[in-house]
Amino acid sequence: MRTILTLFIAVPLLAATPSRLKFDSTVCDFGTTNTPPSLTGTFTFQNSGSTPMMLRRPVTSCGCAVASVKPERLQPGKRGELVFTITLAVYMRGAIEKQIYIQADNPGEMGVTLIAKANLIPLYDTEPMQISLGELRLNAVTNATIRLWRTDGKPLDIARLQPSQSNITARIEPLANSNNTATVQVEIKGGGTPHWFYERIGFYREGSTQEVAMVPIYARIVGDVVLSREEVYWAIVNRAMPGSRSFRVKASDPSRTLTITNLACTVPGVAMNSAPGPGGVGYEVTLELHRLPAQTVRGTISFDTNMPSQPKVTIPITINILKF
16 A cells, blocks of 8 residues: 655745835826827836836836836936827827836836826817718718817817718808807718718818818618628638528518529538518528538629619628638
8 A cells, every 4th residue: 555645845925025116106197188199298206225226118008008217227216207108099088097017127026007097178079979870772862960169269270071982072161150160061972882881071170181080970871672781701610510691681661572583602512592581571591501611712692683773682701711
């Protein structure tokens, strides 16, 4: 019979020692301010220990902030600075808070977390802040009005509006009794093919290429045929056969009866069938993958309809082969 003897050796844990870095303040509060391109500040500190210290590179809580220290080697009793810059989008608003962590290059010595914060008010503001149109009929035209003003009370100096697409037009109309407020008249046409619409209008000052304000525009461009999804995507992990995919097709006008025929897919190995949709409205198209492709492949699904404005509908399909 063997006896197993287990020895437990107690190893004392080394407690972290307080930081020798003594900051005049660990919080830099910019208060309420119009949103600038960036915020820059300085934290000052002292080596309160009796030996020199090497400072590690500061670590920030997000990629929009950078920080540096000088000097990197600090003698006892001497003072140094940590300078930071936070890059901002000019239309950011509300409270922000960023953290900066700094530590001496000495095992077991605690670091210090610094906080930079501000309450941002955009210099140029709009009402509404975004335009949500819901469903917009293909080739239909709709209009919207935006109120635009400078929050500091100075004269409005917007010289150029830049829509992200040619089917959006916008113009400024100054108000008769105000030099810091105007309205922007917007016209949007549901052009192209049915799709989700994510566009914007940028606002620029005279001679500037820097956008100082922006209003996003959201809509879904719909024709006579409405799809529940505008793309079919399969992610295949380690060659495992996936389940089926499906999408629904219906007429945008409930009083019209939709008929679809000639379902086809350009990707080999994809089988499709259609059945009446829920409540007998439209169709539910189901796809099954009977053969895996050797690598990621993209193609299209198409079908014919009885709608004169959309006699043929095509949607993209992607089969993404993933290996882990």
